[in-house]
Amino acid sequence: MKKIAVFASGFGSNFQAIIEAVQNNILNAEIALLVSDNPSSKAVERANANGIDAFAFCAKKYANKAEYEESILSELQKHEIDYIILAGYMRIIGNTLLSAYPMKIINLHPALLPSFPGAHGISDAYNYGVKVFGITIHFVDEGVDTGKIIDQFSFHIEDDDTLETIENKIHQLEHKYFPLTIEKTINM
Numbered sequence: 001m002k003k004i005a006v007f008a009s010g011f012g013s014n015f016q017a018i019i020e021a022v023q024n025n026i027l028n029a030e031i032a033l034l035v036s037d038n039p040s041s042k043a044v045e046r047a048n049a050n051g052i053d054a055f056a057f058c059a060k061k062y063a064n065k066a067e068y069e070e071s072i073l074s075e076l077q078k079h080e081i082d083y084i085i086l087a088g089y090m091r092i093i094g095n096t097l098l099s100a101y102p103m104k105i106i107n108l109h110p111a112l113l114p115s116f117p118g119a120h121g122i123s124d125a126y127n128y129g130v131k132v133f134g135i136t137i138h139f140v141d142e143g144v145d146t147g148k149i150i151d152q153f154s155f156h157i158e159d160d161d162t163l164e165t166i167e168n169k170i171h172q173l174e175h176k177y178f179p180l181t182i183e184k185t186i187n188m
Contacts, residue, residue, distance in 0.1 A: 002082040002186045005033040005075075007089035012043030014087035014108060014174050019050050021179030028187055032079040035072055037091055053079065059091070069096035076100070083186050086140065087178070090119065093140050103148075105140035106185060108178050110170045112136055112152055117145035122170055126163050132156055133166055135173050137181045150185055153177045 008015045015034065021027035034047035039056035047054040055075040062068035073096055076084070084097065086107040093105060111121030113136040118124070125133060134154030141147040153173050157166060 002029045003032040003080055004029045004083045004085050004182070004186070005035055005079065005081045006031060006043075006085045006087050007035045008041065008043035008087045009036060009038050009090040010041055010043065010088055012041065012046045012088065013171060014178055015043050016046055017175035018085065018087065018179050018182070019046065019052075021183070027179045027183045029083075029182070032081060033075060035075065035089075037089070043088070065091075065094045066096050069094050073097060073100055083182075084140075085182060092144060095142070098140070098142060103139050106150065106182060107138055107140050107145070107147070108174055109136045109138065109145050110174065112154060113138065113145055113149060121145075122167055123163065126166060130157075133170060135170060135177065137178060137185075151177070151181050 006015050006018055018027065019031060022029060022031055031052050034043060034052055034054040036044050036054065036056045037059055039058065044054050044056050055072065057068055057071060059068050084101055084105040086105065097105065109121055111125050112134045116124040132154050134152055136152045137150045139147040139150065155169055
């Protein structure tokens with residue numbers, strides 16, 4: 001069974017969906033570690049509530065990205081992690097982790113890449129006026145949301161959709177398809 005580390009910065013709803021997928025035998029993996037750059041995040045609370053080890057850090061306490069990624073890498077190695085899953089982790093992955101986990105870091109992006117990369121994919125797509133929204137699950141490379149696409153899922157908006165209803169539909173897609181795509185990718 002593959003060991004995964006989930007990286008999350010905030011609320012952790014996708015982390016929770018991954019936990020539930022493991023509990024319900026949808027995802028055949030062990031969540032061995034949560035990594036968060038926000039020690040007070042809900043994701044850390046979710047890890048603690050589910051008996052999952054958590055490594056939470058403050059980036060400002062490190063001299064640079066390479067230094068905090070070395071600390072993360074040490075934790076990943078201690079837990080014998082096979083894959084890194086980014087579920088709302090709001091930091092760009094640097095060379096330290098990329099070189100240690102080539103094609104083993106999977107990200108979830110709330111837009112249909114290559115359009116609307118970056119931290120504001122949903123609102124950028126909404127403001128542009130797209131008629132089809134969706135999510136992209138991809139491998140992480142040195143760019144921002146430029147890695148090889150694993151899969152995408154989409155829906156057409158309705159005339160009465162608002163940014164809030166679209167965000168809710170995006171979250172429904174994420175919670176359903178992210179664990180399934182992780183399973184397909186790590187257990188091929």
